[in-house]
Amino acid sequence: MRNIKIVVQYDGTRYSGWQSQEHDENTIQGKLTAVLSRLLGEKIELAGSGRTDAGVHALGQVANFKTRSQMPCGELLEKLNHYLPEDIGVISAEEVDGRFHSRLNAVRKTYSYHIWNSPVHNVFDRRYTWAIDQPLDVPAMRRAAAELTGIHDYKAFSSIKRGKKSTVRTIEAIEIEQTGADITLSFTGNGFLYHMVRILTGTLVEVGLHRKTPEDMAMILESLDREQAGVMAPGQGLFLVRVEY
Amino acid sequence: MRNIKIVVQYDGTRYSGWQSQEHDENTIQGKLTAVLSRLLGEKIELAGSGRTDAGVHALGQVANFKTRSQMPCGELLEKLNHYLPEDIGVISAEEVDGRFHSRLNAVRKTYSYHIWNSPVHNVFDRRYTWAIDQPLDVPAMRRAAAELTGIHDYKAFSSIKRGKKSTVRTIEAIEIEQTGADITLSFTGNGFLYHMVRILTGTLVEVGLHRKTPEDMAMILESLDREQAGVMAPGQGLFLVRVEY
Numbered sequence: 001m002r003n004i005k006i007v008v009q010y011d012g013t014r015y016s017g018w019q020s021q022e023h024d025e026n027t028i029q030g031k032l033t034a035v036l037s038r039l040l041g042e043k044i045e046l047a048g049s050g051r052t053d054a055g056v057h058a059l060g061q062v063a064n065f066k067t068r069s070q071m072p073c074g075e076l077l078e079k080l081n082h083y084l085p086e087d088i089g090v091i092s093a094e095e096v097d098g099r100f101h102s103r104l105n106a107v108r109k110t111y112s113y114h115i116w117n118s119p120v121h122n123v124f125d126r127r128y129t130w131a132i133d134q135p136l137d138v139p140a141m142r143r144a145a146a147e148l149t150g151i152h153d154y155k156a157f158s159s160i161k162r163g164k165k166s167t168v169r170t171i172e173a174i175e176i177e178q179t180g181a182d183i184t185l186s187f188t189g190n191g192f193l194y195h196m197v198r199i200l201t202g203t204l205v206e207v208g209l210h211r212k213t214p215e216d217m218a219m220i221l222e223s224l225d226r227e228q229a230g231v232m233a234p235g236q237g238l239f240l241v242r243v244e245y
Numbered sequence: 246m247r248n249i250k251i252v253v254q255y256d257g258t259r260y261s262g263w264q265s266q267e268h269d270e271n272t273i274q275g276k277l278t279a280v281l282s283r284l285l286g287e288k289i290e291l292a293g294s295g296r297t298d299a300g301v302h303a304l305g306q307v308a309n310f311k312t313r314s315q316m317p318c319g320e321l322l323e324k325l326n327h328y329l330p331e332d333i334g335v336i337s338a339e340e341v342d343g344r345f346h347s348r349l350n351a352v353r354k355t356y357s358y359h360i361w362n363s364p365v366h367n368v369f370d371r372r373y374t375w376a377i378d379q380p381l382d383v384p385a386m387r388r389a390a391a392e393l394t395g396i397h398d399y400k401a402f403s404s405i406k407r408g409k410k411s412t413v414r415t416i417e418a419i420e421i422e423q424t425g426a427d428i429t430l431s432f433t434g435n436g437f438l439y440h441m442v443r444i445l446t447g448t449l450v451e452v453g454l455h456r457k458t459p460e461d462m463a464m465i466l467e468s469l470d471r472e473q474a475g476v477m478a479p480g481q482g483l484f485l486v487r488v489e490y
Contacts, residue, residue: 009368057369081365089366120326121334123254124302124373 001066004073005096006080008032008061011087013127013236018052018061028052028088032063035083039076040069049102049109049243053195055235057128060091060242064102100245108172108244111187113201114237118181129182130201130237136208138178144207145174145185147217148200155224157200158193159232167193167224174200186241195232203230246311249318250341251325253277253306256332258372258481263297263306273297273333277308280328284321285314294347294354294488298440300480302373305336305487309347345490353417353489356432358446359482363426374427375446375482381453383423389452390419390430392462393445400469402445403438404477412438412469419445431486440477448475 010028019029029046036044048063071079077093084090116122116129117136148157148171155167171189185204187197203220206212212230220228255273264274274291281289293308316324322338329335361367361374362381393402393416400412416434423429430449432442448465451457457475465473 009366011368011371078364084366086366086371087368089368091365119323120336121254121329121331123256123332123334126256126331128369 001068001098002070003064003066003096003098003100004076005062005064005092005094005100005102006032006090007092008058008063009089009091010058010061011127012052012055012057014087015054017054017056018048018050018058028058028061029063031085031088032080032090035080036065039079039083040067040071042068047102049106050192050240052240053198053235053238056238056240057236058240061240062102062106062243062245064096064100066098102243105245106191106243108188108190109192110241110244111192111197112239112241113185113187113197113233114239115183115185115201115205116181117178117183120181122181127236128239130205130234132205134209136183136205137210138176138183138208140210140214141204141208142176143214144204144212144217145176147214148204148221149174152221153224154193154196154221156220156226156229157196157203159195159199159226160193169193169196174204176204197238198233198235199226199229199231201233201237205233206230246313246343247315248309248311248341248343248345249321250307250309250337250339250345250347251277251335252337253303253308254334254336255303255306256372257297257300257302259332260299262299262301263293263295263303273303273306274308276330276333277325277335280325281310284324284328285312285316287313292347294351295437295485297485298443298480298483301483301485302481303485306485307347307351307488307490309341309345347488350490351436351488353433353435354437355486355489356437356442357484357486358430358432358442358478359484360428360430360446360450361426362423362428365426367426372481373484375450375479377450379454381428381450382455383421383428383453385455385459386449386453387421388459389449389457389462390421392459393449393466394419397466398469399438399441399466401465401471401474402441402448404440404444404471405438414438414441419449421449442483443478443480444471444474444476446478446482450478451475 016024073093080090114129116131175186261269318338325335359374361376420431
C-alpha cells in the first residue's frame with residue numbers, strides 16, 4: 001500500500017468543518033474522501049492533522065491516506081483539483097513513508113486569526129475576518145499575549161467539558177501585527193485544544209477593548225475555568241496556516 | 246445646496262452593476278441612493294464616474310450628490326457604512342465645490358484585471374479572478390499590450406453597436422505583472438468604452454494562449470470590427486481601481 005500525503009486549502013464558509021461530530025456529510029474531509037474514492041476506485045480513509053470547526057479556513061491543512069492505486073501523484077493532483085468544488089484546492093500530493101501519519105506525527109501547528117478593526121466594511125475579505133468597530137489597544141493585547149505563551153494548562157481556554165487527557169500545551173509564540181485596519185494574530189504551538197485559538201483570540205480582543213487587563217491572564221490560566229476567559233471569536237476569521245512534522 | 250463626493254468600494258458579485266439599463270433595482274447606485282435618501286430625508290440623485298458591468302468590482306468608484314442636509318461628512322460616512330450591505334463600503338465622504346461632477350470632471354481612470362493562471366483553484370479569491378488552466382505567455386501579452394496603448398479608435402474593442410460619439414480614446418499604459426499564478430493587468434487611460442477593458446483583456450489572453458500574435462493588434466485596431474478582437478473576459482476579474490480629477 002502506498003501512503004500519500006496531501007496539503008489542502010479550503011474556504012470553510014460553506015462547510016460543517018473538516019470532520020463533523022454528527023455524521024454530517026457536508027465536511028471538507030467528506031468531499032475529499034468522496035472524490036479520492038471515486039478517482040482511485042477503492043474506499044479511501046483520509047486522516048487529517050486535526051479537525052477545524054465549522055466556518056474555519058485552511059491555507060495548509062495536511063492529510064494522508066493509503067492506496068493500492070499506482071496513479072502518479074502529479075496526475076492525482078490534477079484530477080483532484082478538477083473534481084473538487086472550487087472552495088477546496090489540493091496544493092501538493094506526494095508519496096511518503098508508510099509510517100507517516102498526519103495527526104500523530106505533527107510537531108507544530110500555526111494558526112492565524114484576522115480582525116478587521118474599522119467601522120468601514122472590509123468589502124472583499126468580509127468572509128475571512130472578524131469585523132470589530134471600536135478601536136483595539138494592540139499594545140495591551142501584545143502584553144496579554146506574552147502572558148499566554150509558554151507551557152501552561154490551557155483548560156480555561158477550551159470548550160473541553162471533562163476528560164482524562166492532559167490539557168497542558170506549549171504555545172511558542174503569539175504574534176500580533178497591525179497594518180491599517182488589519183490586525184492579524186499568529187499562534188504557533190505543539191497543539192491546540194478544542195476551540196482554544198478562538199477563545200484565546202476572544203480574550204485578547206477583550207483586553208484590546210479594556211474589558212480585561214494583561215494582568216488578568218495569569219489568573220484565568222490558573223483558574224482552569226472556561227467562565228473566566230473571554231468570548232469565543234467567530235470561526236470565519238480563523239485559518240489553519242501550516243502543520244510541521 | 247452642498248455637493249458631496251464619496252469614494253465607494255464594492256464586491257459586484259451580487260449586483261446587476263453600478264447602474265442598470267433596464268430599471269433593475271439590484272444595483273450599487275440603487276442601494277446607495279436608497280440609503281442616502283433615507284439618511285438625509287430627501288430624494289438624492291447620485292452621479293457615478295461611470296457604469297461598471299454586472300459582477301464587476303470597485304476599489305475606488307467615485308460619485309457625488311447635492312443635498313440640503315447639514316449632516317457633517319464624518320457622521321454621514323459612519324451612518325452610510327452602518328446601513329449599507331456588507332459588500333458595499335464608503336471609504337470617504339467630503340464636501341466639494343458645487344461645480345464638481347464625478348463623471349464630467351474625471352480625467353483618468355485605472356482598472357485592474359486579475360487572472361489566476363493555475364490548474365489549482367484559487368480558493369480564497371475565486372470570486373475576484375478569471376481562472377485559466379493553460380499557462381499564458383506573459384512576454385507575448387506584454388508585446389501585444391504595447392501595441393494597444395496610445396491614442397486609437399478602439400471601436401473594435403467595444404460592444405458599442407453604432408452611434409455618432411467618438412470611439413477614440415487614449416490608453417496611457419497597460420501593465421502586466423506576474424507573481425506566481427497571479428497575473429494582474431492594469432489599464433490607465435482617459436476613458437474606456439463599453440466592455441473595452443474586458444475585450445482588451447480577452448484579446449491579450451488569446452495572445453497569451455498563442456491564438457493571436459502581438460502583430461495582430463494593429464490590424465484589429467484598424468478594422469474597427471468587434472469580430473476581429475478576442476473574447477470578452479468575465480466581469481468577476483475586473484476592478485475599477487481609481488478615478489482621477
